[in-house]
Amino acid sequence: MDIIAVDTPTAVQVRAWHSVVTAVQAFDNPEEPPQTLEQTAGRLTAPPPNSRLLLWIAAVDGVTAGVAYLRLPADRDAGRPAEIDVLVHPAYRRRGIGSRLLGRAAEAVREHGRPAVVAQAIAGTPAVPFLESQGFQCVLVLTGLLLRLEDVDPAWLADTLAAGPPGYGLVRWKGAVPDELADAFAQAKLAMVDVPADGSATERMHWDADRLREMADMVAKRGDDLYTVAAVRGDVIAGFTEIVVPGGSAERAAQYDTAVVPGHRGRRIGIWVKAAMLEWLRTERPDVREIETDNADDNVHMLAVNDELGFRRQREYRDYQAEASDLPGPAGR
Ligand SMILES: CC(C)(COP(=O)(O)OP(=O)(O)OC[C@H]1O[C@@H](n2cnc3c(N)ncnc32)[C@H](O)[C@@H]1OP(=O)(O)O)[C@@H](O)C(=O)NCCC(=O)NCCS
Secondary structure, eight states: OEEEEESSOOHHHHHHHHHHHHHHHHHHOTTSOOOOHHHHHHHHHSOOTTEEEEEEEEEETTEEEEEEEEEEEOGGGTTSOEEEEEEEOGGGTTSSHHHHHHHHHHHHHHHTTOOEEEEEEETTSTHHHHHHHTTOEEEEEEEEEEEEGGGSOHHHHHHHHHTOOTTOEEEEEESSOOHHHHHHHHHHHGGGGGSOOTTOOTTOOOOOHHHHHHHHHHHHHTTOEEEEEEEEETTEEEEEEEEEEOSSOTTEEEEEEEEEOGGGTTSSHHHHHHHHHHHHHHHHOTTOOEEEEEEETTOHHHHHHHHHHTOEEEEEEEEEEEEGGGSSSTTOO
């Protein structure tokens, strides 16, 4: 078996990568709509803002049997953990391919001086014993939720929209935040900092107007559409919710961030902006049938909001983290 570092993936490599992704998805997560080739290509060629991707392919007799994706945050975020995703085709498992790929990524994490690495596993899949065998510890349990838009009661939606808190208004935009709202929106995004994350630090990001534009650019480069609804009071954004509709397969949209700024909590602003988003999608994007999200199990307020909206619990995810020194390899354990 050879492990090949991939710099800029060729079209052939993207297709080979995609065939591993779809085989893994069909085996470990068959209820999920399959990722499209465009989505795979976007993920490999348009990294999230301020980060660098390192990619490896494991080839067995010329066939791509596994892949590894490592995202290193840029230097200004050098204290944040790197993110790793290792995928091995179901026909090639338990032969040490996952461990070899992880070992290469671990070397890169240490070479680039990153302190730690995070990974996500679906509970009940081989990823759990794999990550635990490689020095990772579970730092957060998340519940995956799904809302079918046809299950949303129109009367409930109209009542919730009409019951907005006095003194607040709603604004919405598609794509990048308009310039006049950019600073206020960056302030509101900082409210995500106190999302319970049990020390995993994945949400502890510094936001400013440039970073917001970079994030919107990244979504657009992947061919996806970003929708944002915000509650405003004077010049302040008090709360917001973001949805991304994938370009190639609009049926299932993804919930991105939702937050209410601390001084504005307790006024049902979270549910109000989410209801306004549902109403907007209903008219603007009738091709969207479902919204998926996940919530940390200790984020009781957001779970309550999502229960009221009609989200159903699907499956459990586990976020794992390892210190660079706990990962396998010459300079690790
Ligand atoms: C997780 C995954 C990458 C493991 O790949 P792999 O090539 O089978 O892993 P390895 O052969 O290197 O396994 C290393 C160790 O992990 C543990 N392990 C892996 N799969 C396991 C399973 N199904 N049951 C129990 N232990 C398992 C074992 O300790 C194994 O060592 P052993 O075979 O000597 O007992 C693969 O199952 C996969 O692609 N899963 C879907 C993608 C995913 O969820 N990735 C996790 C995020 S990084």
